[in-house]
Amino acid sequence: MRLTRYTDYAMRVLLYLGARPERLCSIAEIARAYDVSQNHLMKVVNDLVRAGYVASVRGRLGGIRLARDPGLVNVGQVVRHTEVDFDLVECGTCVIAPACGLTGVLREALEAFLQVLDRYTLADLLARRQDLADLFLRDPPRAGGS
Amino acid sequence: MRLTRYTDYAMRVLLYLGARPERLCSIAEIARAYDVSQNHLMKVVNDLVRAGYVASVRGRLGGIRLARDPGLVNVGQVVRHTEVDFDLVECGTCVIAPACGLTGVLREALEAFLQVLDRYTLADLLARRQDLADLFLRDPPRAGGS
DNA sequence: TTATACATGTATTTTTGATGCATGTATAAG
DNA sequence: CTTATACATGCATCAAAAATACATGTATAA
Numbered sequence: 001m002r003l004t005r006y007t008d009y010a011m012r013v014l015l016y017l018g019a020r021p022e023r024l025c026s027i028a029e030i031a032r033a034y035d036v037s038q039n040h041l042m043k044v045v046n047d048l049v050r051a052g053y054v055a056s057v058r059g060r061l062g063g064i065r066l067a068r069d070p071g072l073v074n075v076g077q078v079v080r081h082t083e084v085d086f087d088l089v090e091c092g093t094c095v096i097a098p099a100c101g102l103t104g105v106l107r108e109a110l111e112a113f114l115q116v117l118d119r120y121t122l123a124d125l126l127a128r129r130q131d132l133a134d135l136f137l138r139d140p141p142r143a144g145g146s
Numbered sequence: 147m148r149l150t151r152y153t154d155y156a157m158r159v160l161l162y163l164g165a166r167p168e169r170l171c172s173i174a175e176i177a178r179a180y181d182v183s184q185n186h187l188m189k190v191v192n193d194l195v196r197a198g199y200v201a202s203v204r205g206r207l208g209g210i211r212l213a214r215d216p217g218l219v220n221v222g223q224v225v226r227h228t229e230v231d232f233d234l235v236e237c238g239t240c241v242i243a244p245a246c247g248l249t250g251v252l253r254e255a256l257e258a259f260l261q262v263l264d265r266y267t268l269a270d271l272l273a274r275r276q277d278l279a280d281l282f283l284r285d286p287p288r289a290g291g292s
Numbered sequence: 293t294t295a296t297a298c299a300t301g302t303a304t305t306t307t308t309g310a311t312g313c314a315t316g317t318a319t320a321a322g
Numbered sequence: 323c324t325t326a327t328a329c330a331t332g333c334a335t336c337a338a339a340a341a342t343a344c345a346t347g348t349a350t351a352a
Contacts, residue, residue: 001147001149001229001234002147002231002235003147003234003235004339004340004341005235005236005340006340007235008235008236011235011248015242015247026296026297026298027297028297033241034239034240034241036341036342037341037342039343039344040340040341040343042298042300043299043300045298046299056299057297057350058296058297058298058299058348059295059296059297059348059349059350059351060294060296060351061350061351075248083147085147085148085339086147088148088149089148089149089151089153090151093180095180095181096158096161096275100161100275101161101270101273101274101275102157102271105221105263105266105271105274106149108262109259109263110147110259112255112261112262113259114255115258116254116255117251120251124247124251125246125247125248125251126247128250128251129242129246129247150308150309150310152309152310172327173328173329182310182311183310183311183312184311185311186310186311188329188330188331191329192329192331195329202328202329202330203318203328203329204327205317205318205319205320205328206319206325206326207319207320207327207328208318208328208329209328210328210329
């Protein structure tokens with residue numbers, strides 16, 4: 001069970017921009033940072049622009065930035081937007097559909113999955129990241145320390 | 147986001163066998179019923195046999211049947227067994243791992259997904275199926291009826 | 293006017309899951 | 323004891339979908 005890289009990249013772009021709120025970032029820069037296809041990332045970003053998550057500035061010295069406060073970017077919403085295919089199994093050809101009890105259970109499970117994501121915003125993710133970074137940086141480990 | 151057909155087929159085999167508890171079924175028969183690759187299904191079934199969900203009888207007049215009561219076959223357990231890859235995103239190459247807040251949230255969401263499946267057994271699915279079948283068969287629709 | 297950065301449609305490539313093929317093993321019927 | 327049938331298993335091939343590359347267009351600041 002996997003999400004597409006498309007969704008993965010979308011989240012990474014938002015995280016990247018969320019961590020650099022005071023300036024424009026170029027798509028080329030982000031593609032370089034994550035070592036991914038610039039062309040692909042361009043499409044992901046454009047999708048986020050159309051959806052209103054990211055603002056873009058064309059032309060020389062242009063770039064992209066978050067279009068909303070990270071606290072207003074819901075993770076569930078983003079994933080629902082970027083991940084198109086949520087059909088966990090292929091019921092179209094199955095002979096026991098629609099009388100199959102599995103589909104309902106899977107639908108319920110998927111809903112639970114997305115509801116967890118609905119509880120978080122980009123701001124939460126950025127905060128978690130900071131928490132972890134603090135953990136690593138605050139108190140440098142030394143021999144015998146715990 | 148999708149499960150593999152491998153998992154899909156595994157569940158279908160269990161449902162098929164659960165609906166026919168009194169006899170042996172051949173893999174060829176089930177493959178025909180669902181119109182899927184017999185070779186692939188053979189591997190899925192063998193996996194279920196090794197895992198103890200299905201009992202197989204070799205040789206002429208052989209076949210397969212459930213090895214446990216449907217009430218003891220947990221859906222979450224089966225899916226965890228058949229679905230190998232639960233890495234929702236590819237963190238291996240990502241530069242912000244392990245300080246990325248996304249992984250924890252995704253892990254939590256996945257856990258919620260599986261916990262829903264953990265609440266159901268094969269018996270539940272078969273009962274649901276019966277409920278629906280009843281709905282369709284009990285009271286044949288007639289013109290103008292509601 | 294030019295360099296740069298986003299926008300967008302169309303190939304092509306890669307990945308990975310699904311399928312096909314070949315061969316082996318076990319068992320009931322005759 | 324031979325044969326037909328059904329499960330067991332490894333390897334090769336195919337197909338679908340996602341990722342990537344390529345080509346071209348549009349906007350804007352220097």
